[in-house]
Amino acid sequence: MMNKQGRPTDINTAANLSPGGVTTHTGNRGLEQDELLIYEIGDTQRTGVDLEDLPVFESRLGGITRDNEIGLAGLSEPEVMRHYTRLSRKNYAIDMGLYPLGSCTMKHNPRINEKVARLPGLADIHPLQPISTVQGALDLMDRLAHWLKTLTGMPAVAMSPKAGAHGELCGLMAIRSALDKRGENRTIVLAPESAHGTNPATAALCGYKVKSIPANKAGRVDLPALKAALGPDVAAIMLTNPNTCGLFERDIIEIADAVHAAGGYFYCDGANFNAIVGKVRPGDLGVDAMHINLHKTFSTPHGGGGPGAGPVVLSEALAPFAPVPYVIHGKDGFEMVEHVTGGAESFGRMTAFHGQMGMNIRALAFMMSHGSDGLARVAEDSVLNANYVMASLQDIMTLSFEGPCMHECLFDDRFLEGTGVTTLDFAKAMIDEGYHPMTMYFPLVVNGAMLIEPTESESKQSVDQFIGALRHLVTQAKLGNSALFTGAPYLAPLKRLDETLAARNPVLRWRKTD
Ligand SMILES: Cc1ncc(COP(=O)(O)O)c(C=O)c1O
Numbered sequence: 001m002m003n004k005q006g007r008p009t010d011i012n013t014a015a016n017l018s019p020g021g022v023t024t025h026t027g028n029r030g031l032e033q034d035e036l037l038i039y040e041i042g043d044t045q046r047t048g049v050d051l052e053d054l055p056v057f058e059s060r061l062g063g064i065t066r067d068n069e070i071g072l073a074g075l076s077e078p079e080v081m082r083h084y085t086r087l088s089r090k091n092y093a094i095d096m097g098l099y100p101l102g103s104c105t106m107k108h109n110p111r112i113n114e115k116v117a118r119l120p121g122l123a124d125i126h127p128l129q130p131i132s133t134v135q136g137a138l139d140l141m142d143r144l145a146h147w148l149k150t151l152t153g154m155p156a157v158a159m160s161p162k163a164g165a166h167g168e169l170c171g172l173m174a175i176r177s178a179l180d181k182r183g184e185n186r187t188i189v190l191a192p193e194s195a196h197g198t199n200p201a202t203a204a205l206c207g208y209k210v211k212s213i214p215a216n217k218a219g220r221v222d223l224p225a226l227k228a229a230l231g232p233d234v235a236a237i238m239l240t241n242p243n244t245c246g247l248f249e250r251d252i253i254e255i256a257d258a259v260h261a262a263g264g265y266f267y268c269d270g271a272n273f274n275a276i277v278g279k280v281r282p283g284d285l286g287v288d289a290m291h292i293n294l295h296k297t298f299s300t301p302h303g304g305g306g307p308g309a310g311p312v313v314l315s316e317a318l319a320p321f322a323p324v325p326y327v328i329h330g331k332d333g334f335e336m337v338e339h340v341t342g343g344a345e346s347f348g349r350m351t352a353f354h355g356q357m358g359m360n361i362r363a364l365a366f367m368m369s370h371g372s373d374g375l376a377r378v379a380e381d382s383v384l385n386a387n388y389v390m391a392s393l394q395d396i397m398t399l400s401f402e403g404p405c406m407h408e409c410l411f412d413d414r415f416l417e418g419t420g421v422t423t424l425d426f427a428k429a430m431i432d433e434g435y436h437p438m439t440m441y442f443p444l445v446v447n448g449a450m451l452i453e454p455t456e457s458e459s460k461q462s463v464d465q466f467i468g469a470l471r472h473l474v475t476q477a478k479l480g481n482s483a484l485f486t487g488a489p490y491l492a493p494l495k496r497l498d499e500t501l502a503a504r505n506p507v508l509r510w511r512k513t514d
Contacts, residue, residue, distance in 0.1 A: 035090070037510055042074050046074035098465075125137055144159070151281070154287070156316075159355045161309070163293070167311065168202035169350070170289075174312075177321035178265065188210075188231075189211070191211070191238045208235060211234075213226050236266065237266055239269065242407065246451070246453075253285055272407060274297040275408075278379055289313070289318055290312065292312075325349070325353070377456075386405050389463060396474045397415045410450070413447055425488060431492050
C-alpha cells in the first residue's frame, strides 16, 4: 500500500515479514512502528488546543485576507509527542553509536555543555536587550574569542558566521575588501581538487573564478602545479589542512610563502582543526583567514539539524575588514560595535545579530572543561583512533594514500573489484550492522572513496567493534555474498531509496490530495 506521498506504508509485504514470517494487525514490527506524515495522522477538523473564540476586531490588513483554508492538521499533545518520538527513534544519532562520517567530526556532545547552555541567564536573553543587562553574555563571547585567537595564533576573530561555509564567505569578503583597498581586481581563487564543495561554491558566490589544483601521488597539493597557477590574477588559495584525504599538508609553509609572494591571501579551511587543536597554530603557518566549525572541533551539536557556528580568525592584514557586530572592552564594561562608522574598514554585516549564542556557550564549556592540555589530547586521541582504524583495516581494504593519517583515514574501492559490490552497497550494509555509513565518494581524488573519522570520543572497545563489523563485511564481499550488499539495508525502517531521484526531484513539501 502507498501513502499519499507515494511511499510504501504497508510493511507487511514479503520483504518486510519478521524472521518468523509473522504479520501483524497494525503493520508495526514489534516496537518498530510505522510512521505516517503528521498531516496524515492529524485532521483539519480537530484541534489539540482549547482556545477561546477570537473577539471580533476591525481588520487592519486593508482588505488583504486569506482566501482559502490553511489546512493545518490538528493533533492532541500526546499524538504530537508520540509522532516526533517515533520519528526520532528511526534516526541515527551520535548518542546511539559511532558515527564515522569523515570530514564531519561527529563527536560526543558533552552534557555539561547542554547544562550550561540552558542556564536561564544565558538561555533567556534577547539580542536586543540593553547592553548593560547582557554583560555576562558579552564576557562569554569575549572569552571564546580569546580562546579561538590563542589556539590559532591569530590576532582577530569574527564571531558572527553561522556555519563553516558562512565563515568561508566571511573570509573571502574580508580578502576582497583588502584587495579593493590595494586597488587590485584579482579574479581567481585556487582550490585543490580534494577541496570540500563549499570552497569552490563560496568562491563562485563571491564572484571569483575557481581554478583547481591537482593532488600529487601522496594525496597532497601538487606544489609545482600550485606555483605555476599563481599570478597577478590570483586573489587567494582555499586550502584545507589537514586536508580532506586526512593528511597533513607537509608543504604548507612553502605554499603560504608562495601565495603571499604572488600577492594573494591564504584562506585555510579549518574544518579539520580537530586534528591539530592545541598542537599547531595556523597563524604560525602563514594563514590569513580560517573558519572553525564549532560544531566539529568544539563539540556543539550538529547533524540532525543542530545550528552550526563558523567563527573566522583573521590575520593582521585582514583584521580591519572583519564584519560587525563585535565585542569591545569599553570604559564601563563590554560594548558592542554594531555599525561601520567613520573611517572603519569593516566590510559590513553578515547576520542580524551576533552569531549562534547557544553554540558559543557550548564551545566555551568544551574548551574550559578540557583546558589547554585536554584540547591537545583531543587532537592526539582523534589521530590515534583514526590511525588505529587505518592500521586494522589496511590488510583487507585498499588504503588510498600511505599513512600515517591525521584524524581520518581514506580507503577507496579497489578492494571491492570483481565482487559486484560498490562503495554505496558497502555503506548500505553498514546500516544493517548498526552504523551510520562513513563518508562515501568524497574526496573525489580517488575512486569510490570511503572516508572514516572515528573521532576522539570513541573507546578502544567501540572502535574494535566497528573494525570487526567492517572486516566481516569485507570478508562477505570477497566470499561472493553480494546479495548481503546490493539489497541493503534490509533491517532499516526504510529500505534502499532511489537517491538520484531523491536528489534530482526532491519532494520536500506535503501537498493535499483529493
Ligand atoms: C572540509 C570542510 N569544509 C567546509 C565545510 C562546511 O562546513 P559547514 O557544514 O559548517 O558549512 C565542511 C563541512 O563538513 C568541511 O568538511
